[in-house]
Every structure is written in C-alpha cells, then in structure tokens.
Amino acid sequence: MRGAEGYTPAAKVLHWTSALLVLGLLAVGLWMTGLPLSRLKFVVYACHKWIGLVVLVLAILRLIWRRHSPPPALPTTVTPWERRLAPVGHWALLLLVLAQPISGWLMSSAGGVAVVWFGILPLPDMVPRNQQLFAVLREMHHLLAFALMAVITLHIAAVVRHDVLRHDGILRRMWL
Numbered sequence: 001m002r003g004a005e006g007y008t009p010a011a012k013v014l015h016w017t018s019a020l021l022v023l024g025l026l027a028v029g030l031w032m033t034g035l036p037l038s039r040l041k042f043v044v045y046a047c048h049k050w051i052g053l054v055v056l057v058l059a060i061l062r063l064i065w066r067r068h069s070p071p072p073a074l075p076t077t078v079t080p081w082e083r084r085l086a087p088v089g090h091w092a093l094l095l096l097v098l099a100q101p102i103s104g105w106l107m108s109s110a111g112g113v114a115v116v117w118f119g120i121l122p123l124p125d126m127v128p129r130n131q132q133l134f135a136v137l138r139e140m141h142h143l144l145a146f147a148l149m150a151v152i153t154l155h156i157a158a159v160v161r162h163d164v165l166r167h168d169g170i171l172r173r174m175w176l
C-alpha cells in the first residue's frame with residue numbers, strides 16, 4: 001500500500017507502463033503516416049491502434065484506481081502556485097490520454113476501417129462511415145497528439161525542476 005509520501009505500486013505500474021506506451025505511440029504515429037503504402041504500413045497502423053487502445057484501458061484503470069487511492073499530498077517544499085498547477089497538469093494528462101485513443105477509434109470507424117483488437121476481438125464501430133467526419137477526426141487526432149507532446153514536455157520539465165534542482169523527492173515517490 002501507499003506510504004505517507006509515495007504512490008501505490010499499482011499507480012506506479014500504471015503510470016510508467018502508460019508513459020512508455022504513449023511516448024512510443026507518439027513517435028510511431030508521426031513516423032508511420034509518412035510510410036509509402038505497403039504491408040509494413042498496414043501492420044504498423046494495426047499495432048498503433050491495438051497499443052493505443054491498451055493505453056485507453058490503462059487510463060480508465062488509472063481513473064478507477066485514483067478514486068480508490070488518491071495521489072499522496074505534495075511535500076511542503078512545493079510553493080502555492082505549483083500546488084495549484086500540479087493537479088491541472090495531471091488532469092490535462094489524464095484527459096488527453098483518454099481523448100487521444102478515443103479520437104483514433106472514432107477516426108477509424110468514420111474512415112470505414114473496423115478495429116479487430118490484436119487481430120482477435122472485433123470492436124464495434126463508434127460512428128458510421130463518413131468521409132467528412134473522418135477528416136475532422138483525423139485533424140483532431142493530430143492536434144491532440146501535439147497538445148499531449150506539449151503537456152508531457154511541461155510535465156517532464158516540472159519533474160526536473162523538483163528533483164534535479166530542488167531535490168524534493170517528487171520523482172522518487174513515483175519511481176518503481
């Protein structure tokens with residue numbers, strides 16, 4: 001269980017698994033759109049969708065786990081403005097890792113490509129096939145990816161500020 005100052009093992013596993021997958025999906029997503037039409041492109045797109053939906057499941061689990069076991073209180077070294085900003089940043093990350101895969105799933109449905117999760121589980125189409133809606137959702141998926149990258153950059157900068165410059169143990173309490 002959680003110590004006075006740390007996250008629970010479940011919260012840590014969920015955080016670091018999601019973080020690794022999200023960073024990978026962002027890199028692969030930006031790379032795969034430039035690939036020429038080929039079998040490789042088809043396989044990479046499918047894997048991107050499958051792993052993206054794993055992130056959706058992890059984000060939902062994180063939200064459920066947060067209700068059961070809320071994050072630990074911030075150390076006293078954290079200034080009042082940082083104290084106000086921290087939950088805003090964390091909620092932005094949580095909402096973005098929900099919205100990003102949902103927009104991808106919607107986009108695939110609107111584009112007329114059904115998702116068969118890991119090639120085994122056929123998922124329902126979220127919306128009927130519609131090229132105009134597809135274009136809007138594609139743009140949304142693109143914009144959300146850049147919003148996610150911006151917030152992750154700020155998130156990492158905040159961790160560096162706390163742990164490298166101030167040594168207040170913020171990284172340690174999330175570290176495995």
Ligand code: HEM
Nearest residue numbers: 025026029030033049052053055100101104105108142145
């Ligand atoms: C956290 C999860 C996800 C992240 C971080 C992510 C990230 C990205 C990024 C960065 C791109 C490139 C965008 C661009 O250059 O315009 C992309 C493209 C794409 N993503 Fe995702 N994605 C995620 C989940 C999903 C899911 C769940 C699906 C579908 C079920 C999906 C379907 C697609 C498709 C089809 C494209 C290509 C769009 C095109 O050809 O323009 N993504 N994704």
Ligand code: HEM
Nearest residue numbers: 015019022023071090093094097152156159170171173174
């Ligand atoms: C790449 C995607 C990432 C996402 C989506 C993400 C998301 C989050 C979220 C939502 C929280 C709030 C705690 C929770 O309720 O789960 C959090 C906390 C934290 N994250 Fe990340 N994170 C990411 C990457 C990273 C990276 C690369 C680092 C390391 C530099 C990091 C270090 C931390 C730390 C130390 C905390 C705890 C802050 C505290 O004690 O209040 N995160 N993260």
